[in-house]
Amino acid sequence: MRRALPLLVVLLAALAAAFLLAPRLISPAEDSREVRFVREMIQHHTQAIDMATRIRDTTTDAELRTLALDIMLSQQEQIGQMRGWLTLWGRPWAGEGMSAEHARMMGMATQAEVATISTQPEKQAEVTFLQLMTRHHQGALAMVPPALEGGVRPEVQALARQIQAAQSAEITLMTRLLKDRGAQPLPAPGGMGGMDMGDHQH
Template identity: 35%
Template sequence: MSTARNRRAQWAAGSAVALALLFAGAATVASARDGGAAPAGRPPTAESADAGFARDMAVHHQQAVEMSFIVRDRTRDEDVRRLAYDIANTQANQRGMLLGWLELWGLPKTAPDGKGPMAWMPDTPSTHSGHDMHGGHGTQSADRDGALMPGMATRTELRRLGEADGEGAEVLFLQLMTDHHKGGVAMAEGCAERCAVPVEKRLARTMVDAQRSELDLMSDMLAARGAAPRP
């Protein structure tokens, strides 16, 4: 592909994500009219599971979008690029909805003072790859190398992905995104159980179903490359 065509393809992919965020804002307003408040009719508080999930999953989704754009430029494999595009498009859209709800509820997009990531899911068991539900490896946030929540890649892992090429980049992306989806599923299941706003609970259940499906797909794609998810 020529440089000009490559730039046009990159612009198109970036524009699609931007448009997804724009349309998500409109969808957020519509969804707020159909369940944007808790059953009692009041908006959630900043300490609620609804607000905590919206804040944390917006950050979690942003990293998935970032990883997807990284691998798009590190491989020519159309299956991996298509998966990366689908993840970026879907999660950018959902991120716009989550941030839109916080805006409509009049709540900050950062945690209240003294509350770190995942405070809305206390006492949740560890998940996978040594990452506990509060990010990292059971260490303080300064030691987590940027992995603040379940399944998030560290800054070191993101740098490795940006330096990899071809099949090496494909395998690392699929492994990192598998971890990311497992963490995301655990968070979405937490919201489905704890959140009070009906439309947010529905979105959380949608995330669980979609990401489980993508986990199966990524497992098959790893096997086709003689690799497997990380233990």
């Protein structure tokens, strides 16, 4: 009986570990919060990288160039992480994506707005970038709450919290940089209430 006890303990520990890991072994469904959040955040990040690249190539301001590089590197890394998850989950990288209306609600700029960063004089382009990126970050914060709800995979929740912390800090910085230039942020996007990603229409 005494010999059986250690074996029983090991067996129970193995069963407990399997129970805890089970949710991670099951791939999220195509219409899950995880897949939707990841795909839409990839789309969102892609535009942020585009805008950051444009201002890095335009401005001579060292602080702004550092901010742009931070956005580029951090969001490129997060895109790689999210694409890796989609691959592991057996889901294609490209999905239906956000409609133009929903993208606008999530703070995304139009292509014409993004293009102005490359065509305006340097000082004007700096203000345009800071205004567009502040609104863009506010939209990202609106995308986070559904990814933090119960039942969402812990690795997705961890990334959502990382995005929330980093982009909140960058909004504070960009608001100060705008003030330094005698400018104000744009009105916050319509999705700032943290709309339920399960309810929007594509």
